Amino acid sequence: MSASAVRPALVVTALAVTAAALLVGCSSSAPVVVSGPCGAAPTAPPTGWKRDGVRIVAVNDVCAEFEVTNGGSEAADFSVLFGWTGAGQRLDTNPTGTVTAVPPGATVRGRVEVGHPDPARSAASRPPLVPDVKISQVRSVPTAEAPAQDGPCPASGVRLYADQGDAAMGLRVVGLHLVNCGTSPVTVDGYPQVQALDEKHRPVDALQVLKGGAAIAANTGADTPPQQIVLATGEGVRSTVVWRNTNDDVAAAPVNAPYLRVRATPDAAPVMVTPELDLGTTGRIGVGAWAREGGPRS
Known part of the structure; x- marks a missing residue:
């Protein structure tokens, strides 16, 4: 087959996330993956929690949940870069959450691991160190062109x-x-x-x-x-x-x-x-x- 025979293909990959460690605990160990919700949604979402059709739903010391709404006319793959607001606990690196094949007009939820729970703090019945995250950048490509x-x-x-x-x-x-x-x-x-x-x-x-x-x-x-x-x-x-x-x-x-x-x-x-x-x-x-x-x- 020649390259001239290449035709559009629907590229659908699995939900992927890039993990990052917080500046707490041992930063060289692997992130802890925990099922369940990433904390409770705040009454008033902080600045930076909504951008370009994406919004952060909840954050705790382990993960962040986010929703992506596809406002386009065709299925699309989204890549969401998270960053640090500059206040409070920060991230070692900037994690990226990816959701794929989002239908036009649909809203889907994604999740990205952002850190390590701190057992010492939990044992002392103190609140966990929750990173002050924001949405730094949103990129999307048509799924058929991914x-x-x-x-x-x-x-x-x-x-x-x-x-x-x-x-x-x-x-x-x-x-x-x-x-x-x-x-x-x-x-x-x-x-x-x-x-x-x-x-x-x-x-x-x-x-x-x-x-x-x-x-x-x-x-x-x-x-x-x-x-x-x-x-x-x-x-x-x-x-x-x-x-x-x-x-x-x-x-x-x-x-x-x-x-x-x-x-x-x-x-x-x-x-x-x-x-x-x-x-x-x-x-x-x-x-x-x-x-x-x-x-x-x-």
């Missing part, structure tokens, strides 16, 4: 996802990865097609997309000559996306485009990744051609 790094192979037979990237001195480099997880060969040729989107998934039309990264920075890995590549099962390719977070025009507003809609080939189904393009006033990104990477992968 990236697939793990889990069952999508119906398209390929996985397409973005890595965590690298940032130094205002230069940003993020890798797009395409892996053939199906049973037939997949062919890519040249550059992926990309479209930057704002927080509401609207195209950022003023952005200039360059082939290669040389015009932005040297030695980024984005300047491999384009070529046709046939991927056997388990093989993968990478394209490098490069941009600068530079504000060189005091009269222009900085541009932030959280999302990038990617097509492996012009007629392939789109996949939406979230590289958080903080473009400053530069107005351009460089996209490298597909190049082989690594050995066989499942």
Whole structure:
């Protein structure tokens, strides 16, 4: 099968959470996972408990519960980043809660583990140290366009996802990865097609997309000559996306485009990744051609 045969696939993954430890007890031990509600809902929700269709329902010293309402017109996967309000007990790291395949108009509940109960405090009949959390960021992608790094192979037979990237001195480099997880060969040729989107998934039309990264920075890995590549099962390719977070025009507003809609080939189904393009006033990104990477992968 060629990449031109890739068609939309419904990507539904299990509810996933990223645990974080509080600055109480032994921070090196694993978080305690406890079933049941995460405390009682407050009469007056604190500042920061509601944002972009998401609200925190309850928090205790072990977990946080939250609700996500999909105000869009299609099923979507949501990623909710939690942070610290700056008062009281804080988090070691910022946990992320994820809910998937939320139908349009529906409200679903998620849960994220945030810390450790403190037995010493409980034994003394004192209140637990509850972190003062807030919703820092909400991101969503259509379920039909969700990236697939793990889990069952999508119906398209390929996985397409973005890595965590690298940032130094205002230069940003993020890798797009395409892996053939199906049973037939997949062919890519040249550059992926990309479209930057704002927080509401609207195209950022003023952005200039360059082939290669040389015009932005040297030695980024984005300047491999384009070529046709046939991927056997388990093989993968990478394209490098490069941009600068530079504000060189005091009269222009900085541009932030959280999302990038990617097509492996012009007629392939789109996949939406979230590289958080903080473009400053530069107005351009460089996209490298597909190049082989690594050995066989499942």
